[in-house]
Amino acid sequence: MKNLNTSAVNTWCPGCGNFGIEVGLKAVLSEMAEQGELDLDKVVLATGIGCHGKIADYVNVNSFYSLHGRAVPAAVGIKMANPDLTVIVCVGDGDVLGEGLDHLVFAAKRNSNIKVLVHENRIYALTTGQYSPTSPKGFRGRSTPTGSLEQPLNPIELMLASGASFVARTYSGRLAHQKKMMQEAIKHNGFAFLDILQPCFVYYNTYPLYNQNVYELGPEHDPADSQQALKLAKEWSYQDSGKIPVGIFYQKK
Amino acid sequence: MKEFSFLMGGKAGDGVKVAGAILAHVLNELGYWIFVYEDYPSLITGGHNFSIIRASSKKILCHRDKIDVAIALSKDTPEHHPKRLKKETIWIYDADVLEKEKGLGIAMSKIVKENGLPQIARNVLSVAALAGICGMDFALIEKAIKENVPQKIEANLKIAKIGHEAGKNSPLKMKVNKLKDSARPLLSGNEAICLGAAAAGLDFYIAYPMTPSTGLLHFFAAKGGELGVTAVHPENEIGVITMAEGAAFAGKRTMVGTAGGGFALMVEALSLAGQAEIPVAIVVGQRPAPATGVPTYTAQGDLHFILAAGHGEFPKLVVAPGDADEAFYLTAKALNLAWQYQIPAIILSDKHLSESIFNASFDKAKIKKEKPKLWTGKGDYKRYLQTADGISPLAFPGQKGAVVKATGYEHDEFGLTIEREEMVVRVVEKRLRKKEALRKEIQKMETFKIYGNKKSQTLVVVWGSNKGAVLEAADRLGLKVIQPLFLEPFIDTKFKREAAKAKKIIVVETNATGQLAELLANHGIIANKKILKYDGRPFTVDELEEKIKKILK
Numbered sequence: 001m002k003n004l005n006t007s008a009v010n011t012w013c014p015g016c017g018n019f020g021i022e023v024g025l026k027a028v029l030s031e032m033a034e035q036g037e038l039d040l041d042k043v044v045l046a047t048g049i050g051c052h053g054k055i056a057d058y059v060n061v062n063s064f065y066s067l068h069g070r071a072v073p074a075a076v077g078i079k080m081a082n083p084d085l086t087v088i089v090c091v092g093d094g095d096v097l098g099e100g101l102d103h104l105v106f107a108a109k110r111n112s113n114i115k116v117l118v119h120e121n122r123i124y125a126l127t128t129g130q131y132s133p134t135s136p137k138g139f140r141g142r143s144t145p146t147g148s149l150e151q152p153l154n155p156i157e158l159m160l161a162s163g164a165s166f167v168a169r170t171y172s173g174r175l176a177h178q179k180k181m182m183q184e185a186i187k188h189n190g191f192a193f194l195d196i197l198q199p200c201f202v203y204y205n206t207y208p209l210y211n212q213n214v215y216e217l218g219p220e221h222d223p224a225d226s227q228q229a230l231k232l233a234k235e236w237s238y239q240d241s242g243k244i245p246v247g248i249f250y251q252k253k
Numbered sequence: 254m255k256e257f258s259f260l261m262g263g264k265a266g267d268g269v270k271v272a273g274a275i276l277a278h279v280l281n282e283l284g285y286w287i288f289v290y291e292d293y294p295s296l297i298t299g300g301h302n303f304s305i306i307r308a309s310s311k312k313i314l315c316h317r318d319k320i321d322v323a324i325a326l327s328k329d330t331p332e333h334h335p336k337r338l339k340k341e342t343i344w345i346y347d348a349d350v351l352e353k354e355k356g357l358g359i360a361m362s363k364i365v366k367e368n369g370l371p372q373i374a375r376n377v378l379s380v381a382a383l384a385g386i387c388g389m390d391f392a393l394i395e396k397a398i399k400e401n402v403p404q405k406i407e408a409n410l411k412i413a414k415i416g417h418e419a420g421k422n423s424p425l426k427m428k429v430n431k432l433k434d435s436a437r438p439l440l441s442g443n444e445a446i447c448l449g450a451a452a453a454g455l456d457f458y459i460a461y462p463m464t465p466s467t468g469l470l471h472f473f474a475a476k477g478g479e480l481g482v483t484a485v486h487p488e489n490e491i492g493v494i495t496m497a498e499g500a501a502f503a504g505k506r507t508m509v510g511t512a513g514g515g516f517a518l519m520v521e522a523l524s525l526a527g528q529a530e531i532p533v534a535i536v537v538g539q540r541p542a543p544a545t546g547v548p549t550y551t552a553q554g555d556l557h558f559i560l561a562a563g564h565g566e567f568p569k570l571v572v573a574p575g576d577a578d579e580a581f582y583l584t585a586k587a588l589n590l591a592w593q594y595q596i597p598a599i600i601l602s603d604k605h606l607s608e609s610i611f612n613a614s615f616d617k618a619k620i621k622k623e624k625p626k627l628w629t630g631k632g633d634y635k636r637y638l639q640t641a642d643g644i645s646p647l648a649f650p651g652q653k654g655a656v657v658k659a660t661g662y663e664h665d666e667f668g669l670t671i672e673r674e675e676m677v678v679r680v681v682e683k684r685l686r687k688k689e690a691l692r693k694e695i696q697k698m699e700t701f702k703i704y705g706n707k708k709s710q711t712l713v714v715v716w717g718s719n720k721g722a723v724l725e726a727a728d729r730l731g732l733k734v735i736q737p738l739f740l741e742p743f744i745d746t747k748f749k750r751e752a753a754k755a756k757k758i759i760v761v762e763t764n765a766t767g768q769l770a771e772l773l774a775n776h777g778i779i780a781n782k783k784i785l786k787y788d789g790r791p792f793t794v795d796e797l798e799e800k801i802k803k804i805l806k
């Protein structure tokens with residue numbers, strides 16, 4: 001098995017949900033490489049800027065550590081230039097739903113064959129704790145001390161409306177489920193969007209919320225059914241309560 | 254010197270530009286040197302569009318004030334051009350839309366309607382009438398129509414015949430004889446830029462439409478297949494440049510094109526190209542700003558912005574072509590240098606260069622795709638290997654055994670983020686060495702051109718599209734001209750030597766503050782006079798000659 005570690009010192013906070021994503025991604029890449037499902041030389045990781053972006057330094061594969069919000073178009077360019085590459089895009093919620101939302105919508109619209117993994121911590125963490133596009137209404141961040149007045153964006157709904165051909169959600173605290181979702185996203189032939197719920201232990205500790213409310217979609221949900229997918233997407237609207245389905249909401253095959 | 258100037262005027266949608274192109278082709282076939290100026294407001298139908306087609310027995314790169322034959326397809330065309338008329342100017346007009354005392358009036362609207370053609374076909378009819386007045390053979394018109402009119406060729410030829418006869422039978426005459434020269438390539442500045450980039454191995458042209466650079470996107474979309482270039486039109490300019498950088502990281506040569514406003518959106522990623530050392534060519538066609546400004550007209554107001562663009566300090570290249578030949582060679586050079594030095598390279602144009610039509614004589618065989626420094630495949634790959642000239646060998650993702658890590662963070666040789674002070678200094682200095690290496694390379698090239706009367710003690714400094722008008726005016730007045738081709742790095746040594754020989758230095762620019770003059774001043778070269786124009790219109794040679802004369806008095 002190829003060593004996917006680098007010499008970089010990890011600077012995420014103790015308890016950070018990003019560790020789960022890093023461990024999960026490395027495991028998925030190694031296993032898929034071992035099974036001949038991908039060639040590690042041909043994997044490219046594109047990242048934005050934020051806590052999530054550090055993963056570019058921590059995984060020993062080709063990487064493009066882009067600007068805040070611009071990982072997606074860079075990834076689209078990489079895939080366009082060399083379609084043999086497997087292009088995985090690690091982005092943050094502020095990064096891809098705030099700063100670079102336009103690119104995300106268009107990458108979904110054109111079904112660009114890239115795999116977007118959102119490190120969904122629902123907070124601006126690296127800038128020390130401001131509300132993000134997916135923070136719940138009333139969230140008290142350092143730019144919204146009296147509580148955010150805005151409704152959170154629902155990225156699942158947004159991606160379904162944008163024509164994404166693979167839309168899924170997982171939770172970094174459920175490693176087995178996360179692994180399966182990552183594999184499915186990578187194997188999907190087309191644009192894949194995977195929202196990974198990832199607690200920020202320092203600024204927005206959502207471990208209790210997710211541990212209590214996350215449930216995995218069962219076989220009763222047919223991912224080919226876009227109407228059902230939309231209904232399911234609305235079950236949880238990124239507030240701070242309610243049952244949270246995880247799994248593949250929609251996949252066009 | 255034998256020369257003629259023609260004006261085609263009408264509303265947007267009247268096919269003025271195509272008529273101008275047909276006429277230019279015919280005159281080109283007759284052996285004349287051609288220059289075409291296009292003038293149009295920012296609208297789709299209505300308004301007033303015009304083209305000035307100038308033909309000369311000597312090489313020309315600009316248009317003149319006065320018109321010999323003018324075509325009016327709209328009622329208000331004559332009202333727009335009182336200053337361009339001479340006593341003997343011949344008018345050809347659509348008698349169905351306007352009345353004139355003199356000239357050749359033809360019931361163009363009626364004739365095209367009777368022949369089942371849309372009103373736009375009047376453009377063909379009117380050019381044919383002009384050809385008749387000028388004694389040109391119908392065969393020439395026929396050929397030009399076949400090359401330039403997209404459909405209903407037979408019907409168009411029929412109305413052209415009617416127009417040609419009307420011209421031939423008119424008492425108005427202005428003989429345009431055939432010269433012994435044969436036809437030369439005729440193309441716009443934008444087309445020359447495209448061909449230059451393609452010659453240097455361009456793979457992708459990525460752009461969001463914006464005047465005056467939209468023509469690049471259209472050209473590659475239509476003809477990219479033959480040239481091996483794929484045209485891509487993403488969501489916005491930020492998407493454009495980051496996509497281009499992603500593709501370049503993956504090993505493909507990319508170019509983007511825009512105007513000042515679109516470039517403003519690209520600037521953060523320009524800095525990323527500097528930090529991550531990603532080659533990318535950027536065409537900026539200037540137009541009058543700030544903001545949306547006067548979008549379909551010309552200006553040189555973005556020079557300071559371009560030179561200073563990008564947060565932080567990193568090497569970049571800025572070239573400023575002044576005609577179609579220079580557009581070809583300098584674009585090719587810029588794309589090659591971008592790859593050899595792993596830097597962003599900017600081709601600075603403006604509407605007047607991008608959209609005007611020139612005779613070109615560049616030689617594609619003189620350009621090849623220059624090979625960048627590549628990884629040998631031995632040992633661990635280090636994307637940012639420290640080297641004497643600051644240039645690290647390139648490898649691309651997918652290459653066996655290489656982990657290629659590009660990044661916008663300050664980084665170690667592998668491309669991993671660093672923050673320690675001595676490590677930061679090492680990378681900053683690596684970029685400085687690269688800048689120095691680039692400067693040395695540019696120094697070996699033709700960094701500026703000298704024209705005109707070498708003995709003159711008056712030196713006229715010009716950059717970009719004003720070259721044409723300045724050369725001709727200086728020729729008339731016996732002056733010396735200097736034109737910098739590289740604005741960054743700006744090599745001042747030889748330039749200073751030329752400046753020192755002059756008693757008077759005049760800088761000509763189409764902006765309001767004299768931005769090149771200021772750049773020169775920063776290098777200790779002080780202009781005595783600035784001739785500035787900032788109405789969105791380029792200089793004509795006559796206008797410039799008058800302005801220079803006033804200064805010399």
